[in-house]
Amino acid sequence: MLRTFRADLHIHTCLSPCADIDMSPSAILETAEQKGLDIIAICDHNSAENVAAAVRAASDRELTVLCGMEIASQEEAHIIALFDTPAEILELQRTVYAHLPKGMAVEMNVDDQIVVNEFDEVEGFNTKLLIGATDLSVHDIVDIVHNIGGLAIASHIDREMFSIVGQLGFIPEDLPLDAVEISANTPLEEARESFAMHGNFPMITSSDAHFLNDIGKVNTDFFMAEPTTEEMKKAFLNVDGSSVIYSEPV
Numbered sequence: 001m002l003r004t005f006r007a008d009l010h011i012h013t014c015l016s017p018c019a020d021i022d023m024s025p026s027a028i029l030e031t032a033e034q035k036g037l038d039i040i041a042i043c044d045h046n047s048a049e050n051v052a053a054a055v056r057a058a059s060d061r062e063l064t065v066l067c068g069m070e071i072a073s074q075e076e077a078h079i080i081a082l083f084d085t086p087a088e089i090l091e092l093q094r095t096v097y098a099h100l101p102k103g104m105a106v107e108m109n110v111d112d113q114i115v116v117n118e119f120d121e122v123e124g125f126n127t128k129l130l131i132g133a134t135d136l137s138v139h140d141i142v143d144i145v146h147n148i149g150g151l152a153i154a155s156h157i158d159r160e161m162f163s164i165v166g167q168l169g170f171i172p173e174d175l176p177l178d179a180v181e182i183s184a185n186t187p188l189e190e191a192r193e194s195f196a197m198h199g200n201f202p203m204i205t206s207s208d209a210h211f212l213n214d215i216g217k218v219n220t221d222f223f224m225a226e227p228t229t230e231e232m233k234k235a236f237l238n239v240d241g242s243s244v245i246y247s248e249p250v
């Protein structure tokens with residue numbers, strides 16, 4: 001049976017140095033439910049250390065938490081990786097950590113890069129340079145994500161900074177992205193026209209929330225059987241009656 005799932009697939013936690021300290025797993029889940037979301041993805045910069053906590057915090061809720069990461073390529077283009085299980089995202093994290101710049105994040109404030117558990121208790125602070133770029137190319141990243149079995153989505157391609165279109169000026173024809181993401185800044189109709197020249201990729205809209213108030217600001221509805229990445233892939237490809245429903249934000 002197919003049904004509609006409302007998804008916001010790009011949400012940062014307090015682990016991202018640029019995200020608000022209030023972005024704890026429970027607060028994110030609470031806000032996401034209030035906004036009527038069925039699926040969220042936790043996507044911190046170059047790390048997934050708060051993902052398992054968010055998944056555990058959601059265990060007694062209806063909401064599905066997908067395991068994500070926003071990886072910065074050597075071209076400084078952001079790519080979202082999405083998986084169903086913490087084990088898969090931790091496998092990706094091992095590779096991404098091996099390709100981060102060496103050294104520690106300097107001038108760390110206590111509210112930067114916070115690792116928490118499912119009860120929102122501070123477990124520690126990540127001292128890696130998470131905000132930096134990896135030395136992986138966009139091709140490397142998409143290959144690595146696909147080899148582990150996840151989805152690779154180019155982040156906020158309508159943004160000039162840190163997007164594949166902004167950094168490269170184009171999307172390489174041989175880059176097998178599963179979808180591209182449009183930020184809350186650009187209406188979807190306008191994005192479809194502006195980015196038609198960059199290929200016929202499925203488009204999603206996500207909030208890229210760094211603050212609780214931004215969660216669900218824009219989202220994407222999926223018509224599919226289950227809240228899984230496998231079903232999302234079918235929706236992107238319009239297989240078995242599944243599809244992406246392009247609702248405009250209210």
Ligand SMILES: [Zn+2]
Nearest residue numbers: 070078155162
């Ligand atoms: Zn980004």
Ligand SMILES: [Zn+2]
Nearest residue numbers: 010012070208
């Ligand atoms: Zn982001």
